[in-house]
Amino acid sequence: xxxxxxxDAFPAQFGRLALELxxxxxxxxxxLVQALSSCPTPTPEMLEELEIRLVPLAAEHRNSDGVPWPxxxxxxxxxxxxxxxxxxxxxxxxxxxxxxxxxxxxxxxxLREAIDCPIIxxxxxxxxxxxxxxxxxxxxxxxxxxxxxxRTINAATLCALVDCDAGYSATRWQxxxxxxxxxxxxxxxxxxxxxxxxxxxxxxxxxxxxSIPPGTRVVTFASRGLESIRGxxxxxxxADRIARARQDxxxxxxxxxxxxxxxxxxxxxxxxxxxWVLKRRTYDLDRFLFLGRILPEELATILRLSDLHLYxxxxxxxxxxxVSAMATGCVVLASDVAPVRELIDPGINGLAEPLFDVDxxxxxxxxxxxxxxxxxxxxxxxxxxxxxxYSLEACIPPLxxxxxxxxxxxxxxxxxSANQPQHEEQNDRADGGGDDCAYHSA
Amino acid sequence: xxxxxxxxxxxxxxxxxxLGGLADWLTRKRGYRSTFYCHTLSPRSHWPTSVGQGLxxxxxxxxxxxxxxxxxxTRTLERGLCYAYGCLEVLEQNRPRPIDxxxxxxxxxxxxxxxxxxxxxxxVANLLDYYYAPRANDLADEAGPETPLSYTLWxxxxxxxxxxxxxxxxxxxxxxxxxxxxYPAEYQASxxxxxxxxDDGLFRRxxxxxxxxSRTLAGxTLAGSTRVVTFVSRFLDxxxxxxxxxxxxxxxxxxxxxxxxxxxxxxVVRRGLDVSSFNQNYAAGLLSLHAELDRDRFWxxxxxxxxxxxxxxxxSDLHVALGRSYPVSRSLLEAMSxxxxxxxxxxxxxxxxxxxxxxxxxxxxxxESAVLSFALRILADPAAFAPxxxxxxxxxxxxxxxSVCVPRLAERFSKxxxxxxxxx
Numbered sequence: 001x002x003x004x005x006x007x008d009a010f011p012a013q014f015g016r017l018a019l020e021l022x023x024x025x026x027x028x029x030x031x032l033v034q035a036l037s038s039c040p041t042p043t044p045e046m047l048e049e050l051e052i053r054l055v056p057l058a059a060e061h062r063n064s065d066g067v068p069w070p071x072x073x074x075x076x077x078x079x080x081x082x083x084x085x086x087x088x089x090x091x092x093x094x095x096x097x098x099x100x101x102x103x104x105x106x107x108x109x110x111l112r113e114a115i116d117c118p119i120i121x122x123x124x125x126x127x128x129x130x131x132x133x134x135x136x137x138x139x140x141x142x143x144x145x146x147x148x149x150x151r152t153i154n155a156a157t158l159c160a161l162v163d164c165d166a167g168y169s170a171t172r173w174q175x176x177x178x179x180x181x182x183x184x185x186x187x188x189x190x191x192x193x194x195x196x197x198x199x200x201x202x203x204x205x206x207x208x209x210x211s212i213p214p215g216t217r218v219v220t221f222a223s224r225g226l227e228s229i230r231g232x233x234x235x236x237x238x239a240d241r242i243a244r245a246r247q248d249x250x251x252x253x254x255x256x257x258x259x260x261x262x263x264x265x266x267x268x269x270x271x272x273x274x275x276w277v278l279k280r281r282t283y284d285l286d287r288f289l290f291l292g293r294i295l296p297e298e299l300a301t302i303l304r305l306s307d308l309h310l311y312x313x314x315x316x317x318x319x320x321x322x323v324s325a326m327a328t329g330c331v332v333l334a335s336d337v338a339p340v341r342e343l344i345d346p347g348i349n350g351l352a353e354p355l356f357d358v359d360x361x362x363x364x365x366x367x368x369x370x371x372x373x374x375x376x377x378x379x380x381x382x383x384x385x386x387x388x389x390y391s392l393e394a395c396i397p398p399l400x401x402x403x404x405x406x407x408x409x410x411x412x413x414x415x416x417s418a419n420q421p422q423h424e425e426q427n428d429r430a431d432g433g434g435d436d437c438a439y440h441s442a
Numbered sequence: 443x444x445x446x447x448x449x450x451x452x453x454x455x456x457x458x459x460x461l462g463g464l465a466d467w468l469t470r471k472r473g474y475r476s477t478f479y480c481h482t483l484s485p486r487s488h489w490p491t492s493v494g495q496g497l498x499x500x501x502x503x504x505x506x507x508x509x510x511x512x513x514x515x516t517r518t519l520e521r522g523l524c525y526a527y528g529c530l531e532v533l534e535q536n537r538p539r540p541i542d543x544x545x546x547x548x549x550x551x552x553x554x555x556x557x558x559x560x561x562x563x564x565x566v567a568n569l570l571d572y573y574y575a576p577r578a579n580d581l582a583d584e585a586g587p588e589t590p591l592s593y594t595l596w597x598x599x600x601x602x603x604x605x606x607x608x609x610x611x612x613x614x615x616x617x618x619x620x621x622x623x624x625y626p627a628e629y630q631a632s633x634x635x636x637x638x639x640x641d642d643g644l645f646r647r648x649x650x651x652x653x654x655x656s657r658t659l660a661g662x663t664l665a666g667s668t669r670v671v672t673f674v675s676r677f678l679d680x681x682x683x684x685x686x687x688x689x690x691x692x693x694x695x696x697x698x699x700x701x702x703x704x705x706x707x708x709x710v711v712r713r714g715l716d717v718s719s720f721n722q723n724y725a726a727g728l729l730s731l732h733a734e735l736d737r738d739r740f741w742x743x744x745x746x747x748x749x750x751x752x753x754x755x756x757x758s759d760l761h762v763a764l765g766r767s768y769p770v771s772r773s774l775l776e777a778m779s780x781x782x783x784x785x786x787x788x789x790x791x792x793x794x795x796x797x798x799x800x801x802x803x804x805x806x807x808x809x810e811s812a813v814l815s816f817a818l819r820i821l822a823d824p825a826a827f828a829p830x831x832x833x834x835x836x837x838x839x840x841x842x843x844x845s846v847c848v849p850r851l852a853e854r855f856s857k858x859x860x861x862x863x864x865x866x
Contacts, residue, residue, distance in 0.1 A: 070506065070523045077516040077599050084595075110595050112576075147559040148527070151610070155519060158605040162626040163598075179609060181628040 001027045006100035009037035020396045055086045069149045076156040084110040097407035105156025123167040126178040134262040136314035143263030173339040192395030200329035203304035220306040222254040222321035226274040231312025233277045241362045256293045303328040326382035331375045349381040447473035448542040453554040456482045466490030487747035502532040515596040522552030530556040552603045565612035565862045573624040574600040579767040620791040639847030640775045647781030669821045672758040674773035675707040678725040683764030693814040708745040755780035764807040778834035783827045801833035
């Protein structure tokens with residue numbers, strides 16, 4: 001089978017999947033992407049075994065980060081055009097299936113002009129009008145787009161959803177973020193965590209050239225970007241209190257200073273949210289190691305040293321880092337929000353406390369650090385859960401079957417089966433005229 | 443069900459637009475208070491009578507991309523957001539009295555999208571018009587190979603604002619089944635079909651007969667024996683079949699000396715989907731190709747107010763609606779209401795209101811000789827076709843009259859408001 005994967009970045013959600021499908025099923029997996037990602041970076045095997053092409057970008061192309069919010073949809077349409085142009089220009093054979101993802105909607109809506117094959121979109125998330133994701137942190141100063149952008153941000157997602165043949169989300173919570181009318185189209189398949197990479201075990205007690213004395217407690221925090229939606233500021237407040245309570249703790253912080261979601265830059269007027277947070281109070285920064293973005297192998301090593309992993313997200317797409325920490329057998333103390341609750345059963349395989357309740361977060365964190373052995377069973381059960389349900393081994397086969405089933409709509413296997421989810425396993429068990437608008441070619 | 447008065451915030455790019463008549467009726471007949479937010483105003487002669495008497499009209503400005511005379515097609519939604527933002531700005535300045543309901547019609551421009559930022563409590567009802575198919579309906583059915591790809595891409599992208607409106611709406615409705623059927627399957631079940639109706643008080647047949655006797659039309663006197671053939675559209679454009687009407691008129695004039703053809707509509711086409719004629723005088727270009735037309739018997743009245751349109755329709759012996767597949771024009775229903783014999787193109791939207799040979803004639807509009815032949819038969823023996831006009835009138839009285847349609851809408855509005863209040 002020929003699959004064309006489309007994504008803003010590579011490898012992101014599809015790189016490892018494609019590698020496994022190529023190796024396991026012999027499928028030809030080709031990629032159209034805008035850029036090679038720096039978090040995580042592509043592995044040499046991926047670059048060697050998969051065909052990857054960059055979408056040629058127009059001279060006037062703007063990086064999505066710099067696009068004012070009213071122009072985001074227009075930017076998406078430009079991206080759709082660029083993808084169409086790249087598909088037409090490629091000499092690749094007609095794909096049997098297209099699988100696409102976009103930060104703000106899969107750029108697939110023009111592809112029917114060039115290719116007649118089923119299209120699957122990765123349904124990462126449907127933004128809430130309020131009280132969720134980018135609009136959740138009402139404790140922070142308001143930003144100008146806050147009342148408006150959530151009312152328009154889903155336009156591209158809706159266009160892609162209407163157009164696609166099927167979709168999939170990584171978690172039930174993500175699927176349920178979408179309007180009910182589309183849920184029949186969306187199945188749930190987690191991407192899969194590499195449990196051979198992220199596994200418990202000994203690790204050298206040295207991080208970024210700094211040795212960690214035996215007996216020193218390590219508290220970890222990881223996020224692609226150190227931003228409010230992932231609770232970086234709350235983490236720092238909790239860490240500060242822990243640092244004052246115990247002298248034997250160091251804090252290892254992984255993540256870049258880029259803002260990926262929300263308006264941290266607008267409301268802080270600072271170069272980065274990290275900088276803004278650090279200026280707001282005095283921290284004992286000798287106790288903190290800010291590592292920036294690091295390779296997955298480095299993260300795996302650091303997580304092995306962790307006595308406590310803090311994951312303080314707002315209700316939003318679950319980070320791989322939390323699942324990776326669970327796979328590594330870390331004791332995870334997370335914010336008690338619905339996406340976290342899908343994996344963490346507090347007191348059984350992790351801990352959860354209200355996001356804004358710094359007192360309880362500190363109390364719980366200190367209890368873990370006081371007696372790590374008492375909480376070790378939580379980490380072991382977290383590891384077992386990931387192995388059983390969220391590992392590459394558990395996730396890739398049903399996901400591959402799903403892709404094959406949808407592709408089968410044109411390969412003679414009939415559309416009925418494609419419409420009826422067969423793999424629900426870990427996933428869905430608990431699922432309960434424009435007269436005034438003008439076309440201008442300019 | 444009781445229909446208590448509501449304070450409704452109406453939002454549409456232009457006034458009176460499509461919602462103005464509805465607001466007027468509800469203000470006059472149900473005691474509603476209506477605040478109508480719009481960007482552009484039609485001439486006062488087009489305004490309904492309740493303006494200033496319960497119906498307050500407020501204009502808002504637009505900025506950004508909406509100010510540019512033309513923007514790239516990829517910026518259509520951005521333009522819409524400028525309208526939505528412009529509306530919100532004035533709302534926040536004026537702070538109108540407590541609103542029970544927001545009723546919007548985007549017409550592709552998203553005007554009501556941000557109104558809930560000002561007033562989060564009231565439910566939102568959105569009138570939806572048209573969901574573009576990439577290569578079907580309207581003028582796309584006839585698009586040739588010269589059509590640029592970007593036009594098709596634009597059509598593929600045009601649904602975005604409607605999808606946002608649909609997601610935001612507590613009630614979404616289309617005036618016809620055909621229009622609802624254009625929307626993605628996922629949305630159809632949640633779209634109601636509610637016709638907003640035509641003003642059957644204004645558009646009605648004169649009991650003493652406007653036809654078959656000497657009458658004055660748009661300031662010109664017609665002999666009793668003169669046959670009047672009418673065409674009415676917002677724009678004299680190809681979408682509504684002005685090209686076909688012109689060819690028919692030429693044929694009729696040649697065949698009969700007693701025919702006067704009357705066209706009402708703005709000759710400058712301001713319909714975005716008509717790429718070749720947008721912002722151009724399509725009618726003038728077409729007329730230059732029909733030198734054989736006797737202009738004394740081909741009257742172009744331009745855009746007319748409702749009273750003049752009603753007068754013309756009352757005098758019509760044959761009303762022609764040979765448009766492409768596009769939502770049924772209000773003028774077609776007004777012509778039916780006025781007791782005209784209708785000759786219309788046999789397209790799906792027309793089939794929803796016209797049952798051929800019962801209340802009008804549907805004809806393959808591409809077959810010019812068939813069109814001409816039907817028209818001549820009707821003009822030759824108006825009495826034989828009068829029963830069709832009677833049926834059409836009756837259908838309007840029963841199904842499309844404002845007095846029938848708007849109370850149904852009012853009932854839905856009341857239910858919506860009560861349901862929202864019940865949730866509080």
